[in-house]
Amino acid sequence: MEPFIRSFPLEDIRVRAGGDGRTVEAYAAVFDTPTTIRDQDGHYNEVIDRRAFDRTLNQLAPAGSRTNWRVGVLYNHGRTLFGTPSERGAMPIGAPVDIKADNRGLLTVTRYNRTELADEVLENIREGSITAQSFSGGFLRSDPGRPPRGGWRPDSGGNLRTVRRQEVALREYGPTPFPAYPDAAVIGVRAEQAARLLAHLHPDEREQLVEMLRTGTPLETPPGEPPAGPPPAGDPTPGPAAEEPPAGHSARQKIAWAKVRAEIKARRAP
Numbered sequence: 001m002e003p004f005i006r007s008f009p010l011e012d013i014r015v016r017a018g019g020d021g022r023t024v025e026a027y028a029a030v031f032d033t034p035t036t037i038r039d040q041d042g043h044y045n046e047v048i049d050r051r052a053f054d055r056t057l058n059q060l061a062p063a064g065s066r067t068n069w070r071v072g073v074l075y076n077h078g079r080t081l082f083g084t085p086s087e088r089g090a091m092p093i094g095a096p097v098d099i100k101a102d103n104r105g106l107l108t109v110t111r112y113n114r115t116e117l118a119d120e121v122l123e124n125i126r127e128g129s130i131t132a133q134s135f136s137g138g139f140l141r142s143d144p145g146r147p148p149r150g151g152w153r154p155d156s157g158g159n160l161r162t163v164r165r166q167e168v169a170l171r172e173y174g175p176t177p178f179p180a181y182p183d184a185a186v187i188g189v190r191a192e193q194a195a196r197l198l199a200h201l202h203p204d205e206r207e208q209l210v211e212m213l214r215t216g217t218p219l220e221t222p223p224g225e226p227p228a229g230p231p232p233a234g235d236p237t238p239g240p241a242a243e244e245p246p247a248g249h250s251a252r253q254k255i256a257w258a259k260v261r262a263e264i265k266a267r268r269a270p
Helices: 054-060 116-127 192-199 203-214 251-268
Strands: 003-009 023-030 035-039 042-048 094-101 105-112 132-143 162-176 186-189
Touching: 023 094, 023 132, 023 162, 054 094, 054 162, 105 116, 116 162
Parallel strands: 042 162
Antiparallel strands: 003 132, 023 105, 023 186, 035 042, 094 105, 132 162
């Protein structure tokens, strides 16, 4: 069984209510989506079958007295940007809470450790600096089976052969800076702060912020100030609004808050 690595961009980062912001949900694979691949098997279109992970998940899931998943969670497969082994990167950054196949793909739910490396990775996910989820393992069954000598190549018309991966053995997964597939997505980093922010907003403003969070724009409520929203009934003076992000915030966050203020003012204008 030849080892392989597959990476998927993190399209969505959506902050969800509950927890302490250390549980990350992301797809590690998407099903029935042809994707152009160049690797040791050649140059071809790859499709991952929606039942490809069924057996490996049964083998890796907690069972009996074992409560943990037998799957590692590493940043960039424990390697440097140059592909060489990394002693620091070889340390796990989290532990799987759940891994399951749904209608879209292989969904991973990971509880990140309280370590310096895990904290760095979480912050980069929130800021949109880390753009991919990756996993490694091996292909146990494919259709067609083994590639020809020299690997799959385009035909005379430039058409690529489609290879369906029917059974995959999962070894480890985790975030990586190198995206390859176009359709996988990080669903969310759960954060109580986002829940407090959304709870105080007018429905129209809430809808806008949900969209901004879905697309990966990091937003935080300034300490000691409630989020912007319509003033209470009978109070002619608007209450304190989230006019500026806390000192030290990134330029991206300041731009996000500027957009929110502009939208709020536009909607309040007669």
